[in-house]
Every structure is written in C-alpha cells, then in structure tokens.
Amino acid sequence: MIEAVLIGLAAGIVAGLLGVGGGTLFVPALTIGIGLSQLDAEATSLLAIVPVALVGSWRQRVYGNVDLQAAVALGVLALAGAAGGVVIANAVPERALEVGFAALILFVAGRLVWRALREQPRPS
Amino acid sequence: MPSRRTLTLAAIGTLAGLFSGLFGVGGGIVMVPLLVLWLGYGEREATGTSLAAIVIIASVAAAIHGAYGNLHVGDGILVGIPAVAGVVLGTELQQRISTKAISLIFAALLVVVAGDLLLR
Numbered sequence: 229m230i231e232a233v234l235i236g237l238a239a240g241i242v243a244g245l246l247g248v249g250g251g252t253l254f255v256p257a258l259t260i261g262i263g264l265s266q267l268d269a270e271a272t273s274l275l276a277i278v279p280v281a282l283v284g285s286w287r288q289r290v291y292g293n294v295d296l297q298a299a300v301a302l303g304v305l306a307l308a309g310a311a312g313g314v315v316i317a318n319a320v321p322e323r324a325l326e327v328g329f330a331a332l333i334l335f336v337a338g339r340l341v342w343r344a345l346r347e348q349p350r351p352s
Numbered sequence: 353m354p355s356r357r358t359l360t361l362a363a364i365g366t367l368a369g370l371f372s373g374l375f376g377v378g379g380g381i382v383m384v385p386l387l388v389l390w391l392g393y394g395e396r397e398a399t400g401t402s403l404a405a406i407v408i409i410a411s412v413a414a415a416i417h418g419a420y421g422n423l424h425v426g427d428g429i430l431v432g433i434p435a436v437a438g439v440v441l442g443t444e445l446q447q448r449i450s451t452k453a454i455s456l457i458f459a460a461l462l463v464v465v466a467g468d469l470l471l472r
Contacts (some may be wrong), residue, residue, distance in 0.1 A: 229430070236431035240438020245446050246458050247399025248380030249406045250435060252465060257431050264424060270376055271417030272424045274410045276432035277378075281406040284439040288400030291447060295393075295401045298361055302401070303408030305365030306372065306379050310413070313373020325374055330466040336385045337462035343389070344455035 232261030244284050249277040360390050379409050381465055384458060395454040396446060
C-alpha cells in the first residue's frame with residue numbers, strides 16, 4: 229500500500245513535468261501495490277488521472293500554457309479515434325501493431341532529441 | 353475550408369485516440385510530441401494543452417469503465433491524492449527547467465514506453 233502511494237506521487241510528478249496522464253505508472257501501482265487485475269487497474273487508473281489532469285492543466289493555465297480551444301478539439305477527436313482504435317485492435321494481429329507503434333515512437337523520440345540538441349536556447 | 357492548422361490538430365487528436373484505443377497507452381504520449389513537431393508548440397504549451405485534453409478523454413473513458421463495474425474508487429483515491437500533490441510539484445518543476453530538458457526527458461519516456469510495448 230505504501231508502494232501505491234509512492235508510485236502515485238511519482239506518477240503525478242511525471243504527469244506535471246511531461247503533460248501525460250501518468251497511466252504508465254498508475255497501472256503497476258494498482259496491480260503490484262494493491263493487487264487489482266489488469267483490467268480493473270487500467271479502469272481505476274483512468275479515474276485517478278481525471279483529478280491529476282484537472283489540477284495539472286489548471287496550474288499550467290495559470291502560467292498561460294494551455295490552448296483551451298485546441299485541448300477541447302484534441303479531446304473530442306481522441307474519443308472518436310479511440311473507438312476506431314478498438315475496432316482495428318480486434319481486426320489486425322496485435323504483435324505487428326505493437327512492434328510498429330514501438331518503432332514509430334522511437335522515431336519520434338529521435339526527432340525530439342535531434343530538435344532539442346540542434347536548436348539555440350529560446351527565452352522561456 | 354478548414355485551415356491547415358485545424359486539419360493538423362484534428363489529425364493529432366484522432367491519432368492520439370487511435371493509439372490509446374489500440375494499446376491502452378495515454379494520449380499524452382502522442383499529443384505532446386506531435387504538437388511540438390507538427391504545430392510548433394512550445395514544450396510547456398504542448399504539455400499544458402495535452403493535460404487539458406486528457407481531462408476530457410480520461411473522464412469519458414472512466415465513466416464507460418464505471419458502467420461496466422471495473423472501477424475501484426477507494427484505490428483510485430489512494431493513488432490519486434498523492435498524484436495530485438505530485439502533479440503540482442511536477443508543473444512547478446517544469447517552469448524551472450529548460451525546454452530542451454523537457455524534450456530530452458520526454459524522449460526518454462518514449463523509449464521506456466517503446467521498450468514496454470516490445471517486451472509485452
């Protein structure tokens with residue numbers, strides 16, 4: 229249980245620092261720390277993400293870092309996209325998708341590193 | 353005719369949802385780097401906007417799971433409360449580090465997620 233609290237804290241820090249929900253850490257906190265099944269952990273993780281994202285985006289809004297109109301568009305379209313993703317997941321071999329997506333995000337990681345190391349520091 | 357920016361934004365949202373539906377990874381993994389690389393958002397603006405979009409995505413997804421009875425509300429609160437403290441710390445920390453550092457740490461997160469997918 230103490231693991232669950234500590235991993236929760238770490239998940240929140242990652243969420244605030246990187247603008248992600250933190251599910252990557254919430255799910256193991258709930259399966260390993262508390263003993264939930266994978267499905268229940270994924271569901272409960274989404275519930276925990278709601279207040280985290282709400283407070284995180286409110287803090288960022290104070291700093292002028294939230295494009296609210298874009299966020300609403302992204303959120304609504306992502307819901308439609310997720311429905312499509314579930315359909316595809318049931319039609320295509322899972323392993324091929326996982327390897328393809330892993331390759332894609334490694335490419336994106338490379339682009340981010342390239343861009344970060346190449347550019348001049350900008351005033352913040 | 354919608355502008356090029358609107359179409360790109362639509363593509364990013366759809367891709368973020370598609371990949372979360374496919375792999376159960378959060379939309380932020382997709383939205384943050386694409387807002388930076390395709391639309392020229394600053395790192396802080398990309399992460400702030402991504403978090404606001406996640407409020408919508410996670411609320412609806414959690415409600416659907418709730419309808420199926422998969423939610424453990426007490427356990428969600430147990431990890432959620434320290435995480436809310438964490439997100440306040442994380443956003444404060446983010447205002448104090450360089451945008452270059454944010455990009456590099458994000459790239460490290462992407463490598464971890466890719467490794468997790470490959471080892472499934």
